[in-house]
Amino acid sequence: MNAARLTRAGRLDWLRLARTSGVGPVTFRELITRFGTPEAALAELPRLARRGGRTRRLDIVTREAAEAELERHDELGARLVCTGEPDFPKLLAALDIPPPVLTLLGPLNPDAQPACALVGARNASAVGLRFAGDLARELGQRGVTIVSGLARGIDGAAHAAALDTGTIAVVGGGVARIYPPEHHELHHAIARQGLIISETPPDHVAQARDFPRRNRLISGLSLGVLVVEAAERSGSLITARLAGEQGREVMAVPGSPLDPRARGTNRLLREGAALIESAEDVIAVLQNTRPPALKEPGGWEYEDEPGDRRASDEAADAVRERIAELLSPAPVSKDELARLTGAPASAVLAALVELELAGRCEVQPGGMVRAAYPDD
Incomplete structure (x- = not known):
């Protein structure tokens, strides 16, 4: 697919579809694949939600609400980019299921130089904070952009040390929401010199x-993820796991077995992560890393003819309720659902789209599915 900027009308429809409840990244991709354009997909949403068992009206984001979000971007000096547009970050475009839309705030080009994620404990030790800052500063001086999550502790130390050389903060809330509050100045500094990225409204x-x-975006933007201090149940370990699933390098700094903050990193090392003691170690790992292919996996050729509606409906009818019975709050893979039902993957996906629009499941970008409820 050739990268092309959407028209304003196309951007509004794209945003409306992406922001409608029940339309996660997987469902968004399948809707575009099946119906060809966001405008056509929006027209089909109520029908598909009813087929999935939704009894309440599906609230589709209005054109006025989408216009208001774009105006808010203008107020903040932020910009909205959609999958397939030329300024969409290339490594995120290469993910299996890229995010449909991103908000970017700041002047840094995420594709200008190689990037490495540096993450770790919020309650980091003084030694960990200093080491993370030193690594971020030295890597920046070697032409590496530092990516992190703007959290307390290691994240904040990494961002602050890399301000002058390039840092990207990926946030869970909107780019206008400053969290934690003590990062007020850091947030504004990154917006002036680096880049803040979010999947959510401002x-x-x-x-x-x-x-x-x-x-997932932190690891997706990076050639590798480096963890400095992480407890056994740390969000940093989730980032490391996602990095492995995305084909990125996983690196960890060893720590004392007496420090609970080292248990997660030491476990990563036992599982095969690269051991890091200096910025030179990180450079050596990144230099041997092949960037992922910068072409979206199959299913994103929007100019193709939309899928056959009747065939999709019949495939979903045959398997939908059986899939709903198999789901629980614990995630299960789409492949496992296909195996258990004996149905083709395309039929399973068609049913999952309807179930997600009905509020009965959540289809996660990594291929996992869990039961969900209208108020979940």
Whole structure:
């Protein structure tokens, strides 16, 4: 697909579809693949939601609401980019299911130089903070952009040290929401010199479900993820796992076995992460890393003819309720659902789109599916 900027009308429809409840990244992609354009997909949403079992009216984002969001971008000096547009970050475009829309605030070009994510504990030790800052500063001086999540602790130290050489903050809330409050000055400094990225509307208050998606973007923007201090149940380990799934390098700094903040990083090392003791170690890992292919995996050729509506409906009818019975709050893969139902993957995906629009499941970008409820 050739990169092309959307018209204003196309951008509004794209944004309306992406912001409508029940339209996650996987469902967005499938709707565009099946119906060809966001305008056509928007017209089909009520029908598909009813087929999935939705009894309440589906609230589709209005054109006025989409216009207001674009005006808010203008007020902030931010910009909205959509998948397939020329300024959409190339490494994110290469993900299996890219985010449909991103808000970018700041002058930094995410494709200008190689990037490495540097993440770690919020309650970091003094030694960990200093080491993270030193690594970020030295890597920046070697032409590496530092990506992190603007959280307390290691994230903040990494961003602050890389301000002058290039840093990207990926946030779970909107780009206008400053969190944590003590990062007020850092947030503004990154917006002036670096880049703040979010999948959510500019004034969105982050919820727990937003952070796994944020972590996916942190790893997706980077050639590798480096973890400095992380407890056993740390969000940084989620970022490292996502990096492995995306084909990125996973690196960790070893720590004392007596420090709970080292248990996560030491476990990563036992599982095969690259051991990092200096910026030179990171450079050596990144130099041997092949960037992922900068072409979206199949299914994003929007100019293709839309899929056959009757065939999709019949395929979904045959398997929808069986899939709903198999789902629970614990995630299961789409491949496992296909195996258990004996249905083709295309039929499973068609049914999942309807179930997600009905508020009965959540289809995650990594290929996992869990049961959901209207108020989930």
